[in-house]
Amino acid sequence: MNSLPLGKITLFSDLHPKLYPAYFNYGTAGFRMPGKVLDSVLFRVGILAGLRSKKMDGKTVGIMVTASHNPETDNGVKMVDPRGEMLDSSWEVYATTLANSSTTEMFLSTLEEFVEAEKIDLSKPARVVYARDTRPSGPALVAALEDGFAAIGAEARNAGITTTPILHYLVKAINTKGTEECFGDDSEHGYFTKLSEAFKKLLLGKPTPSPLVIDCANGVGAPIAAKLAQYLAASMPMLLTNTAIDNPGALNNLCGADYIKTTQKIPPSLMTVLQPGQRACSLDGDADRLMYYYLDSRGQYHMLDGDKIAALVASFIVELVKAAGLENRIKIGVVQTAYANGSSTKYLSTRLPVKCVSTGVKHLHHAAEHYDVGIYFEANGHGTVLFSQQIQNILSGCQPSTLAQSIAINHLINLAQLINQTVGDALSDMLLVEVVLAHRSYGCVEWDSLYTDLPNRLVKVLVEDRNIFKTEDAERRLVSPPGLQEKINDLSHKYDSGRSFVRPSGTEDVVRVYAEAATKQQADELAFRIAGVVYDEAGGDASQRPMEFL
Structure with a gap:
């Protein structure tokens, strides 16, 4: 086929106006x-996926x-590109x-x-693998x-x-099948086998973990877990x-990572259900985000978010x-966004390089690829660890000189198998957390004590036009409207450990205000004072002065 099958596309397109x-x-x-407005979009994405596959020389999308x-x-x-990554931004x-x-x-015509x-x-083949979650509109x-x-x-x-x-996982497994970069068997069985075998090897000789409470968000994570x-x-x-x-309205309702x-x-x-000291975690509706939490001995709730997982x-x-003797051969780095808690950045920066990028998984993932081992977790619980193919080859070919080095190298090899390196994976990340806790003999209290989060607040302000807000420095600094950043700085400096930034939403006419400070009261006050400045100085919706907690 050297030209588009316009007649066939027209026939189907008329069914999906x-x-x-x-x-x-x-x-x-x-x-x-x-979901009710997406019929035409899904049809057109089906065609686009076929064209993306042709563009990628017939690889599976x-x-x-x-x-x-x-x-x-x-x-x-x-859409997912052939290496299991998100669609190239140019498309x-x-x-x-x-x-x-x-x-x-x-x-x-378009x-x-x-x-x-x-x-x-157009003469190239088109291959696609597709799936859905449990939403009623899915079929x-x-x-x-x-x-x-x-x-x-x-x-x-x-x-x-x-x-x-x-x-x-399936996309990458299909496209690497039979190569030296084979990611695993291209089936759910292959996925489960890869994760479970690596997990068991990493926990060999360790006590069996106590039961973990898992909130599946009434979503697709439930049958998969x-x-x-x-x-x-x-x-x-x-x-x-x-x-x-199967319960209508239950998905993500009063539950889940978000x-x-x-x-x-x-x-x-x-x-x-949850007892003091017991570990618990929540997945989101499609199981790519993970949040941990626990109740202390007084029954007080503590959240262990993506920043805590990264640390x-x-x-x-x-x-x-x-321990493997490879610190001079392997460059490790952590990638965060401006939403990362300041205490987590301080903790990590004393141990390894930390880079801040714009909000969005695609920015984090691409930045993490610049390290031999790149670690990224958004505060919302979405993240993974990337091991470059070169480093995996080095680990496989290492000749350890001591038993301790041999053990550490094998642990790193198995971690690369346990972690779903294509994208944030709540279940893979959950097993990763459990491995680290077991190796360190940590409970949630010990994990939580690595550092103390600065109290923070996230507020949104309704505006007439979010497009007037322009940022730089990984969205941490406003360059437009002019003069607004200086007012944000002046307010932030008045609070102990005060930090705040303002960025436009990507989906609605609001700007998001993030603030943190030494106490919860100060963080709340700083967030609302800056939200008020944004409204007063930059054209808030004149019908009211609305500010809502996210």
Whole structure:
């Protein structure tokens, strides 16, 4: 096929017209909107995925239908590139343009221009693997997606209902099959086997962990965690909660990783389950975010977020590299965003290089690739560890001179197998945390005591036009509106350990104000004072002076 099958595309496109005036924007999380408006988008993404595969010389591209931690009424779709990473950012513009073509004729015209601009060889094969989460809107949207595959002639493999991280794993496993970079068997069984075998090797000789309470957010993480538990057997006792995937409205409702982070409370459903000192964690709706927490001896809640996970994991890896005698050969680094707690940055900076990048997983992932071992976790619990292929080869070929070096090298090799390096994976990260806790004989209290979080507050301010807000220095400094940053600085300096930044939302007409200080009262006060300045100085919505907690 050396030209687009315009007749076939037209036939299918007329079945999936763009009926809603909504503007669709492909961002870090792909398209994400109320599920009822996405039919035309899914169809067009199906075609785009086929063209992306052709552009990548027939390699398999992934499609995940999910809205992650969003409410159940929402849905979305995102594409996965052949190495298991997010879609190349240059194609996000194409995805947005195609999704917003108002008619079939306009869509076809845009499609032809796009194929010519990208010089896509249409004679190449198109291969796609796709999956969805448990949302009720999923089946209908998948049907629209499949029509897109049919229209472009893509060979498509349905991975069914599974987590976003498993879909990423499958993409990389399919494309590295039979190569020296083979990522694993391209099946759910391959995923479970890879993780469980590495976990068991890393815990060999260690006491079996006490039962871990896992809040599955009433999402797709529930059946996948149940399967993982079977592979782990007695080596990792789990108590799965919030597993009601068939209950309407239950998904992410008063539970899940986003609930933990934004409310800083334990899910109500765990009130009678969680005992003081017991470890607990929450997944989000598609199981790519992880948050830990516990109750102390007085019953007080403590959150262990992505920053705490990064500190725990990074310090452990640094120790292993030194024990292996490889500190002069392996460059380790941590990547954070401006939302990272100042105490975590201070703790990590004394142990290894720390880089701050703009908000968004794609920025963190790409920055982490510049290290031999790159560690990134957003405060919201999304993150992973990247081991370069070169370092994995070095580890495999190492000739240790002592037993201690041999043990450390084997631990690093198994960590590279345990960690899903394609994307943040709540279940993989959970096992990683459990390994470190077991090796250090830590409970949650010891882990939490690595450093003390500075109290912080996140507030949003409704504005007439968020586009007037421009930032630099990894979104930590405003350059527009002029003069506003100086006022933020003046206010921040009035508080002990005060720090604040303002950045525009990527999805709604609000700006987000983050503030931290030595006490909770000061952090709250600083956040609201700066939010007031943003409103007064930069054109807040004139209908009211609204500020809402996130």
